[in-house]
Amino acid sequence: MTDQSINDTVPGGAVRLSGISKTYGSYQAVQPLELTVPQGSFFALLGASGCGKTTTLRMIAGLEEPTTGTVHLGDQDVTGLPPYKRPVNTVFQSYALFPHLDIQENVAFGLRRRGIKSVKKQVGEMLELVQLTEHAQKKPHQLSGGQQQRVAVARALINHPKVLLLDEPLGALDLKLRRQMQLELKRIQTEVGITFVHVTHDQEEAMTMADQVAVMNAGAVEQLGAPTELYENPGTTFVANFLGTSNLIEAEITGSSGDDLVLKAGDGKLALPTTRCRAATATGGKLLLGIRPEKITLTHADDAGTVPDGRNRITGRITATSFIGVSTQYVIDSPVADGLEVYAQNIERDTRLAPGAEVVLHWNPAHGFGLDAAQDIDAGLTDGSDGADEGAA
Amino acid sequence: MRWLRRNLVVIAGVLTLAFLILPNIVVLIFSFNRPKGRFNYAWQEFSTDAWKDPCGVADLCGSLSLSLQIAIWSTIGATVLGTMIAFALARYRFRARGAVSSLIFLPMAMPEVVMAASLLTLFLNMGAQLGFWTILIAHIMFCLSFVVTAVKARVLSMDPRLEEAAKDLYASPLQTFLRVTLPIAAPGIAAGALLAFALSFDDFIITNFNAGSTVTFPMYVWGSAQRGTPVQINVIGTAMFAVAVICVLAGMLIGNRRRKQAL
Numbered sequence: 001m002t003d004q005s006i007n008d009t010v011p012g013g014a015v016r017l018s019g020i021s022k023t024y025g026s027y028q029a030v031q032p033l034e035l036t037v038p039q040g041s042f043f044a045l046l047g048a049s050g051c052g053k054t055t056t057l058r059m060i061a062g063l064e065e066p067t068t069g070t071v072h073l074g075d076q077d078v079t080g081l082p083p084y085k086r087p088v089n090t091v092f093q094s095y096a097l098f099p100h101l102d103i104q105e106n107v108a109f110g111l112r113r114r115g116i117k118s119v120k121k122q123v124g125e126m127l128e129l130v131q132l133t134e135h136a137q138k139k140p141h142q143l144s145g146g147q148q149q150r151v152a153v154a155r156a157l158i159n160h161p162k163v164l165l166l167d168e169p170l171g172a173l174d175l176k177l178r179r180q181m182q183l184e185l186k187r188i189q190t191e192v193g194i195t196f197v198h199v200t201h202d203q204e205e206a207m208t209m210a211d212q213v214a215v216m217n218a219g220a221v222e223q224l225g226a227p228t229e230l231y232e233n234p235g236t237t238f239v240a241n242f243l244g245t246s247n248l249i250e251a252e253i254t255g256s257s258g259d260d261l262v263l264k265a266g267d268g269k270l271a272l273p274t275t276r277c278r279a280a281t282a283t284g285g286k287l288l289l290g291i292r293p294e295k296i297t298l299t300h301a302d303d304a305g306t307v308p309d310g311r312n313r314i315t316g317r318i319t320a321t322s323f324i325g326v327s328t329q330y331v332i333d334s335p336v337a338d339g340l341e342v343y344a345q346n347i348e349r350d351t352r353l354a355p356g357a358e359v360v361l362h363w364n365p366a367h368g369f370g371l372d373a374a375q376d377i378d379a380g381l382t383d384g385s386d387g388a389d390e391g392a393a
Numbered sequence: 394m395r396w397l398r399r400n401l402v403v404i405a406g407v408l409t410l411a412f413l414i415l416p417n418i419v420v421l422i423f424s425f426n427r428p429k430g431r432f433n434y435a436w437q438e439f440s441t442d443a444w445k446d447p448c449g450v451a452d453l454c455g456s457l458s459l460s461l462q463i464a465i466w467s468t469i470g471a472t473v474l475g476t477m478i479a480f481a482l483a484r485y486r487f488r489a490r491g492a493v494s495s496l497i498f499l500p501m502a503m504p505e506v507v508m509a510a511s512l513l514t515l516f517l518n519m520g521a522q523l524g525f526w527t528i529l530i531a532h533i534m535f536c537l538s539f540v541v542t543a544v545k546a547r548v549l550s551m552d553p554r555l556e557e558a559a560k561d562l563y564a565s566p567l568q569t570f571l572r573v574t575l576p577i578a579a580p581g582i583a584a585g586a587l588l589a590f591a592l593s594f595d596d597f598i599i600t601n602f603n604a605g606s607t608v609t610f611p612m613y614v615w616g617s618a619q620r621g622t623p624v625q626i627n628v629i630g631t632a633m634f635a636v637a638v639i640c641v642l643a644g645m646l647i648g649n650r651r652r653k654q655a656l
Contacts, residue, residue, distance in 0.1 A: 063557050083560040084569075096558035100576045110562035113572075155562065 014039040015060060015163055015197065020069030021219075022055050029055045031220040032068060037163075037212070039074075042189050042196045044210035046203060048242070048380075052219040053199045054093075057165050060197065062086045073162055084113075089156035090165040093172070095148045097140035103127070103151055104136040110159040122158060129188070130154045146177045153185070157192065164189075166198040170205065182209050203243045207231065215239050217380065231292075233369055235278055240290050240371065242380030247296070249289045249337045250373060253281060260365060263289060266336040270312045270365070277370030286373035293341040295367040298330060300350060301358035313362040316340065318355050328353075332361065417634050424627035431621025443624035447632075450623040453613060457629060460610035463525070464594040467532035471593075472586040474533070475540025476578070482541070483548040498542075500535045508535065509602035516603060523605025531603050532593040539592065540585035547581025 015037040022030040030052040037043040045053040058064035060071055062083035070079045078086050089110065097106050107126055108119040127133045130150035132143075140148055149169060156164055166185070170178045186209050189196045200206050206213045207227040215222045215230065215238070223235045230243055240246035251263040251270060260271040261281055272289060279287040291312075299307055307313055316334030323346075330342040330353065342361060344353075353359065397404075423433055427440035448454035481487075482494055500508060512534075516527050555577065559569040575582075597611040604612065614626050 061561055063561070083557070084563045084565055088561075090558070090561045092554050092558055094552065094554055096552060096554035098555060098558070098573055098577075100579075109559070109564075109572075113563040113565075113568055159562070 014072075014074055015043075015195065016072040017056070017060070018070050018072070020056070020059060020066045020071065022052070022059060022064060023067045028219055030059075030066075031218075033221055035214060035221065035224075037195060037197055039195055040193050041211045042186065042198065042209055044198045044200060044206035044213045045216055046200055046206040046213050046243075047216035048201055051216045053201075053216045054167055056216070057090075057167055057197060057199045060163070061088055061090050061165050063090075087162040088165055089159050089161040090167060091149075091152045091156050091169045093168040095140075095152040095169075095172075097148055097151055097155070099140055102137050102139055103132060103143070106140065106151055107155045107158055109155060114159075126154045126158045129157075145173055146181065149173065149181060150184075153188070157188070157194070160192075161194060163195045163197060166196060168199055168201070170200075170202075178205070185209065207243070215242060217242075232367075233276065234290065234371070236379070237288065237371055237375045237377055238380035240369070240380070241378070245293050245341055246290045247293060247337070247340045248371070248377050249291070249340075250377075251287055251289045253283050253285045253287060255283050256281070261370070263287070265289065265314070266334070268314045268336055270314070270368075272368045272370050273366055276366070276368060279370050279372040288371040288373050288375070288377060290369045290371055291363055291367060293329070294327075294343040296340075296342045296361050296363045298332075298342055298344055298350075298353055299360045299362065300352045301360060302352075304360045307360055307362050310365075311362040312365050312368065313360055315358065315360055318353060318357045318359060320355055321353070332359065334361065417631075420627050420634070421631045424624060424631045426624055426627075428624065433622045433624050433627065443628045447625050447628045450617075450625045452608065453623065453625055453629070456608045456610045456613035459525070459607065460594055463528055463532060463609065464590050466529055467536055467593040468586050468590040470529070470533040471536035471540050471589045472582060475537050475585055475589075476544050476582055478537070479541045479544035479548055479581075483545050497538050500538045501542075505535075505598045509599040512599065513602045523603055524607045527603045527605070528600055528607065528609065531599050532596065535596075535599065536589035536592055539588045540582075543585035543588060544578060544581045547578050551577055 015035075017033060017035040019032045019034065020030065021028070021032040033056070035056075045056060047053045055064055059066045062078070062081060062085075066079065070077055072078065073087065098109065101109070104123050104127065108123050111119045111122060123136075124133070127136055130153060132147060132150055132154070135143060135147065140151065143151065149172075152169065169185075170181050173181060182205055185196075185198075198206070198210060207230075210227060212224065213227055213230055214224045217238050223230060223239045230239060234240035234243060234246070237246075237248060240248065249265050249270075251265040253261055254264045254269075255262045256274065257271075259273055259275070261274055261277060263270045263272055270289060274281055277287065279285070301315065314334050314336045316332040316336075318330055319333050319339075320331040322329045325346070327343045327345050328349065330344065332340045332342060334340055340361065423436070424443060425439050425441060426433055426436055427438050427442060428435070429437055443449070478493075478497065482490065482497075509531075512527075512531050516523060521527055551574075555573055556569050559573040560566070564572060595611050597615060600609050601612055601615075608616070610629070614622075617623060617626065
């Protein structure tokens, strides 16, 4: 098999999954799902351990056979092809570098298997790209975690795959290195223009790196979109809670005025633009009003008169504060809901805002979002960034 | 007193080493003996006669060559079969896998005489001609379990992702096995093979039962010990010891050089 036969039959690097699912015995790891990854994009599959994201990735790689459905790369159906005949390469979570080969032979592995004789130049260029030239003769175990990770990327990229699959490649690195590698991977992706599909449980990582994020939960895609779209306008409580933090307030629809819905929560009246509501908007219905902690402004109750008109406002009492440098986080109990979170930038700190203080919380109604009240309000709250390994099965 | 306390571990180590090596030293020294009479048990005077003529005793080198042949063939046989069994046990789920896994250990646990006697019974009942082939079959049989144990441990500790990575990097199943699986399992296979060679080469009990009129080196030594021990036996023993030591040293040297190069 030559380089040509692998790459020329596939015109596009787009990945299309249709009706793809995976069942292990009676356990459904991946529900039938439709997913299209546009060519040349950086696509993230985000979800907690065991949500089926790694299984989905492995089905694209061919390491796992789908129970139903098809995988297309460009317009080629690769569902029945073994992994070594697919023009995709994977960066594994554990890197899976070959311990018996030195770094340059690890990187050359894919080229050699395709019968390419003169690999020296390409390997040299690749090692330069990941800044490991001086380590070419070393064995994998002599490198640090970050270096091994870059070898794994180089070993995959040298084959110019149509799609590069990354299975939690940064999971084993410490925080600082992880941030650095995120930028590095993003740079490489922009440079080579290959479609990247990145599996991660770290929402921040997904948001920093990806153009498109698919949030997965219990084997299904909860929501798909650009990071800002997912963050500003989450479609389900799971997405609202899993991606960043959300305050969710149970409210009742009492009517509408203009483009806004009028809501009643506790004794307060709140407004929400109809366009930002994903629940049924009939009067008398219930919904969950969501608002991100940084969108809320805190004003001490003594200054309640200074709050501009047209903003949603509720009252509350501060129960806890924590100072984290750039911002301060407040926890506030309100008649409307307990444990509301507010993040305030430390620009002009009001020293009266201490635990026990009575405050007014107010925000622009257009920053709120409405969700169906029939969902579990706490979905997605379990911390997904605890670094738990996601097994294949 | 304090010196003693501080160096206790070293002293214990040296004493243990001496305990292990002393017999070999005695063998070495007595290979330069010129014994009076037929038994090489008392030091007389220094001589290199035996070293100059190691095959000087009737049948000695014949039995040595036979033992080496059997050892080589049974090592090859046991290593190939044992490696395949180890992979099957470590990788695949099949019926009676547990039973096979424990049965493999049986030859290691069973008293050798019992096994030797039952093998002889089996061969006689089958009407097999005792000799080279029966010895070889017996040796492969008891070496197998050691090879399986050594290789299985290695295969089980291997990251299955490595093979997936190879497949992902365009290696066909055969290439994956030859380029990744086999090299990584190689230390286990080599350990198994060395063990098999050593076990086969100096096995006496099972061989003695199943050899018929064929005489292997251990049988020769045993036989001659009844009538008198030629110095040549010490020469062969010392040479074997030297070869083993040289192999180990060479291995260590190569390993060291590789490590230095890599740094």
